Amino acid sequence: MILYCDTSALLKRFVSEIGSDDVQELWAPATQVATSVVAFSESLAALARRYREKDLSDDQHREVRTAFMTDYEGLWRIPVSPTLNQKIADLVLQYPLRGFDAIHLASALLVREHSGRSPFFACCDKNLNRAPAAAGLQTIPLAE
Secondary structure, three states, X not given: OEEEEOHHHHHOOOOXXXXXXXXXXXXXXXXXXXXXXXXXXXXXXXXXXXXXXXXXXXXXXXXXHHHHHHHHHOOEEEOOOHHHHHHHHHHHHHOOOOHHHXXXXXXXXXXXXXXXXXXXXXXXXXXXXXXXXXXXXXXXXXXX
């Protein structure tokens, strides 16, 4: 199984919150986990915000940041490219997507095109989950 995680799902692997157990259960049997390259900056920014807001201690922040950066290297990372941008241009006309949501959906669709297999799309945004389902991806809605 290929698992595609948007940033909200990806972060649940590293920070314990509602839905984290679901991500761990999905991650374990996955033969490949994919995400967009934009998840790198989104994730580090979210972790830094949690640190600034004192949701994470110095040690916790250092630990989850290191774990994220280590795991990120093993992910199938979909780059921003002219092909991705064309897919985004089409998707935003079909679905009411925010910018980064369009990047994640287009990236998951490219995973399907390149692998010949449909990834499971994991995300914590109810609105975003409607578009991948409509585009033919199996969605795995997670608690927000």
